[in-house]
Amino acid sequence: MAQSNKYRTGDQVKVRVDSPSHHYRTPTYIQGKTGVVVAICGRYRNPESLGHGGDGMPEQLLYRVAFAQNSVWDRYQGPSGDKILVDIYEHWLDPVGV
Template sequence: MTPGRRTQERSPLPSTYTPAPGHRFKVGDRVVIKRSFPPGHRRTPYYIRGKRGVIERICGAFPNPEELAYGFDGEPRKVLYRVRFAQNHVWPEYRGPAHDVIEMEIFEHWLEPASGSANPASPDELG
């Protein structure tokens, strides 16, 4: 390696990541996880469905793991977001610090815009 120059080794396999220019949500948007219970393999846990959170970041677009699980190619790619939830909203019995959060990566087709003021997005708007 020459001083002042950075080199990067190439991975033998292409990355599955692609940018997500057509994403539906932006960082800071309030969302709710769909209450949907389709049969088969789903990447979104049951306990988070129906919960409200805030988009923390846009991770990119990836092959859909719900299709890959059945041997399909995972296309079209789905946008993946990291969503932040108040810990005591997800687990009402939680007795830890009120500002604790859970962050979870959720694909766009599981998200809906949150409406109304019943959004327990705090602590401090989960920022």
């Protein structure tokens, strides 16, 4: 598959807000939040298809996205540098500031 990465390391991305009726692996607490791509983890078969007997194709690119903890939780107690890193598939991400 010659499909190229939509995002690169360092890109800002915003997680889509959605609650599909099928299986998905984007936690609710991170939906709508803006983070930065810190790693491109590779292509994997889509769990939203695999979860329902599908073949998981086409494969989806998986990104590791870092979010500032204090941008995720209003009352985060720790220092402002603390982060939460979540693995998110490309089709759940939108570009920011483009």
